[in-house]
Each structure stands twice: as structure tokens, then as C-alpha cells.
Amino acid sequence: MDDELVNNVWLDEIDFIPDPAAKQRALEEFALYLNPQKVRVMRSAGLDIIEAQRSGPWVWDLDGRRFLDCFTSAGSFNVGRRNPRIVAAAHQAIDHLDHGNFLLCSEQKAELARRLAELAPGNLSCTMFGTGGGEAIDFAIKLARGATRRPKIISTLNGYHGHTGFALSAAGRAAFREPFEPLMTQFERVPFGDIDALVREIDDSTAAVLLEPIQGEGGIIVAPDGYLAAVRAECDRVGALLILDEIQTGLGRTGKWWASEHYGVVPDIMTVAKSLGGSLFSISATIFTEELREFLIPNPFIHLSTFGGSDVACAVALEVLNVIEDTGLVEHAAAMGELLFARLRAIAEENPSYIREVRGLGLMVGVEYVEDSLGPRMSYHLAQHGVLAIYSGNQPSVMRLMPSLVIEEPQVEYLIDAFRSALADLKEGQGPSESPTRAKRRPVRS
Ligand SMILES: Cc1ncc(COP(=O)(O)O)c(C=O)c1O
Numbered sequence: 465m466d467d468e469l470v471n472n473v474w475l476d477e478i479d480f481i482p483d484p485a486a487k488q489r490a491l492e493e494f495a496l497y498l499n500p501q502k503v504r505v506m507r508s509a510g511l512d513i514i515e516a517q518r519s520g521p522w523v524w525d526l527d528g529r530r531f532l533d534c535f536t537s538a539g540s541f542n543v544g545r546r547n548p549r550i551v552a553a554a555h556q557a558i559d560h561l562d563h564g565n566f567l568l569c570s571e572q573k574a575e576l577a578r579r580l581a582e583l584a585p586g587n588l589s590c591t592m593f594g595t596g597g598g599e600a601i602d603f604a605i606k607l608a609r610g611a612t613r614r615p616k617i618i619s620t621l622n623g624y625h626g627h628t629g630f631a632l633s634a635a636g637r638a639a640f641r642e643p644f645e646p647l648m649t650q651f652e653r654v655p656f657g658d659i660d661a662l663v664r665e666i667d668d669s670t671a672a673v674l675l676e677p678i679q680g681e682g683g684i685i686v687a688p689d690g691y692l693a694a695v696r697a698e699c700d701r702v703g704a705l706l707i708l709d710e711i712q713t714g715l716g717r718t719g720k721w722w723a724s725e726h727y728g729v730v731p732d733i734m735t736v737a738k739s740l741g742g743s744l745f746s747i748s749a750t751i752f753t754e755e756l757r758e759f760l761i762p763n764p765f766i767h768l769s770t771f772g773g774s775d776v777a778c779a780v781a782l783e784v785l786n787v788i789e790d791t792g793l794v795e796h797a798a799a800m801g802e803l804l805f806a807r808l809r810a811i812a813e814e815n816p817s818y819i820r821e822v823r824g825l826g827l828m829v830g831v832e833y834v835e836d837s838l839g840p841r842m843s844y845h846l847a848q849h850g851v852l853a854i855y856s857g858n859q860p861s862v863m864r865l866m867p868s869l870v871i872e873e874p875q876v877e878y879l880i881d882a883f884r885s886a887l888a889d890l891k892e893g894q895g896p897s898e899s900p901t902r903a904k905r906r907p908v909r910s
Pocket residue numbers: 538596597598599601624625626627676680681709710711712737738
């Protein structure tokens with residue numbers, strides 16, 4: 465396989481028979497057997513999309529409409545959807561392997577862990593595999609508490625780490641936690657980017673500080689200059705560990721392998737998930753130092769996961785790392801990110817009464833509108849113009865643009881054209897007059 469494969473967008477035309485009736489049936493059954501409110505919200509948001517064909521940066525729905533996927537399941541499709549190399553690796557794995565026996569040692573797990581050790585920053589060289597991001601965070605927190613024998617975990621307001629037990633306890637949004645309280649004790653939250661707040665909270669009972677280097681769900685909030693280094697120094701001062709959640713930011717998304725590299729900071733524990741599965745299999749990894757592995761020596765079976773790092777998923781993940789490396793996808797993401805930023809900033813300058821800021825790193829881009837309701841409304845209009853883009857869960861005024869890293873210049877221009885058309889429709893007052901999620905709407909100055 466050569467670079468051309470990844471530098472093409474693969475299928476760029478429809479390869480199936482659209483079936484609007486099947487779409488309606490799926491939505492009805494989804495409402496009956498899964499979640500009627502989700503169907504209502506998606507319909508009114510213009511996002512009642514049932515995915516059919518998927519290829520590279522594109523997705524087609526059952527109606528036959530094509531979208532440039534700029535949501536990518538919150539950064540899960542860095543190598544593109546159904547990348548031919550990943551599909552071939554998956555076929556090969558399925559022909560010979562299965563999940564594997566979690567209790568035994570495994571060739572595939574060992575090889576993937578070695579590759580992750582080679583790629584991870586600094587001295588992170590040991591891995592525990594899981595099935596998803598939440599599980600990776602859960603283990604990171606267990607390891608931090610187990611290794612330090614300290615109870616306190618400090619995370620950030622508006623941070624997002626998943627919905628499993630420890631991860632949910634660290635969630636930065638109260639609405640996710642409150643129905644399930646009491647959750648785990650001794651979880652504290654501080655504002656992201658505010659080192660003084662961290663200094664006030666951190667002490668010698670702190671096991672770890674848990675952060676996303678760039679808050680994703682929080683609204684693409686980039687760490688201010690010097691912040692991560694200062695957090696690292698505070699952790700070192702009190703003997704706490706630094707956990708960096710690279711589940712959205714990792715694997716080339718920000719134009720470096722890991723976002724921490726932008727800041728020259730090496731964590732003690734790093735979590736990776738989403739794109740590691742190459743859009744085909746679920747797999748996550750908690751990567752940590754050899755020193756921390758000491759905790760597992762007397763406790764080799766203290767954390768188990770039947771499907772975590774299945775042999776098939778490890779084989780696929782290995783090919784994901786190969787594709788990123790030998791197609792230069794990290795550098796490519798940086799170049800496409802620069803182009804996208806330049807184009808979006810020009811639109812923002814022309815439209816200051818709609819767009820407050822464009823920010824991010826590489827292909828992790830946030831467009832902050834001047835008010836909350838514009839996020840959902842622009843999602844609606846962008847969908848009408850063939851772009852799937854969703855606003856941030858914890859910050860509806862911010863639209864996340866996180867396309868596959870295989871995106872090329874023509875797709876960047878396609879996105880920019882769609883953005884301009886969507887904004888024009890919004891100005892003309894087309895589409896839903898208020899946020900489909902009922903975010904409070906204030907008048908927009910034109
Ligand atoms: C930064 C971050 N951490 C953790 C998670 C949780 O991952 P998962 O949904 O696979 O449990 C997510 C999911 O969006 C995430 O964005």
C-alpha cells in the first residue's frame with residue numbers, strides 16, 4: 465500500500481441504493497426500542513441521519529445524502545472511515561484470530577504495547593488495554609490511587625472523561641453526575657487553565673491531576689501558555705501524578721502524535737482510545753511509566769477486562785499506528801489544520817456579530833459563536849449543506865470541527881463553502897428559529 469491510498473478520499477460517490485423507507489423504519493424502531501427523545505431531538509435538529517455508506521472523510525445516509533464528517537464520533541476516525549488498509553488488516557485478523565483469551569498472554573497485545581511504548585512521550589512504556597475511553601480513565605485513576613495510596617483526584621470544570629464509574633466521578637459537568645450521586649468521594653474540580661486554583665486544591669493527599677490537554681466537550685479550550693508545565697511542576701512538588709487524557713487529542717489529531725508534545729510536558733499516565741480502533745473495533749489503552757507498573761507486580765490480576773485489547777482489535781490498532789506513521793498523517797493534519805484555520809478566521813473576521821473566535825490545534829478546531837443557540841442552529845444549516853458538525857456537549861456556542869486527518873485541500877474548501885452557505889441561510893432566518901435543544905436564544909445582531 466502506498467501514500468496515494470490515504471491521500472485519496474477513496475469512494476467519493478454513492479455505491480448503494482438509497483432507501484428512505486428503511487431510514488424511517490430505523491428511526492421508528494430506534495424510538496420504540498432505544499430512545500424516543502433522542503429521535504425527536506435529532507429530527508428537529510436536522511440530524512436524523514442514518515449512516516449508510518462510510519468512506520474516508522465522507523458518510524452517506526440512507527436518503528443518499530453525502531456529508532463531510534466533521535464530527536467523526538468526537539475524533540474517532542483519524543485514519544478515515546473504513547480506510548482500505550485498516551479494513552484489509554481487519555479481514556486478515558478475523559480470518560485467523562478472535563478476541564483471544566484474556567487470562568493468557570497474547571502476541572497481538574504484546575506487539576501493540578511495544579509500538580505504543582515506542583510512540584508514547586517520554587518514559588511511558590507500559591500499557592493496560594481496555595474496550596473504551598471510560599475504561600481507560602477508570603484504570604488510570606485506579607492506578608494513581610493504588611500506586612500513591614492517596615485518595616484525592618483533581619479534574620477540571622467542563623472536562624469530559626466518559627461515563628463509567630471513576631471517569632464519571634471526575635466529570636466536569638454536574639448534570640452528568642447528579643442523578644447518580646453519591647459517586648466516588650474525594651474528587652475535586654478546578655477551572656481549566658487556572659493554575660492558582662490548582663495550587664489551592666492540590667496537596668499531599670492528591671493522587672493525581674486529570675486533564676485533557678485541550679478540552680474537547682468543554683468547547684475546544686486550548687491550555688493557556690505555560691499551564692500544563694505549571695501543572696506538571698505542581699504535581700511534582702506534592703508527589704502527585706499527572707494523567708493526560710489524549711482520547712480526543714491523541715494519534716495525530718492536533719498535528720503532533722500527542723497534544724502534550726506541543727507543551728513539552730510528559731505525563732505519568734496517558735489514555736488513548738477512539739481512533740486507535742481505526743473506526744472498526746473498540747480498543748483503548750492506558751499507558752504509564754515502569755515505575756507505576758510496580759503496583760501491578762504484586763497485583764497482576766487487579767484489573768481485568770474480557771474484551772479489553774482483544775487480539776483482533778490489537779491487530780487492527782497496530783495497522784492504525786502504521787498508517788499514521790508511514791503516510792505522514794500527523795504532518796498532514798498540521799498542514800490541513802493551518803489551511804482550515806486561515807479560511808475560518810477570514811470568515812470570522814467578516815462576521816464578528818456571529819463568530820467570536822476560531823481556536824484549536826491541528827484538525828481539532830472550535831468555532832465559538834456569539835451565543836449558545838447558534839451552535840445547534842449552525843449544525844442544522846451545515847447538515848443542509850452536506851457537512852456533519854456538532855456543537856460541544858458542555859458548551860453549545862462552540863462548534864467542533866474534527867474531520868478525518870485524511871482530509872485534502874478540496875474537502876477543506878468544500879467545508880468552507882458549506883460554512884459560508886450555512887451562515888447565509890442562518891442570516892436569512894431559515895431553519896429552526898431557536899435551538900432544537902431549547903438552548904436559550906437571545907437576539908443576534910446582524
Ligand atoms: C476526552 C475524552 N475522554 C474520555 C472519553 C470517553 O470515551 P468513551 O466514550 O470511549 O468511553 C471521551 C469520549 O468522548 C473523551 O472525549
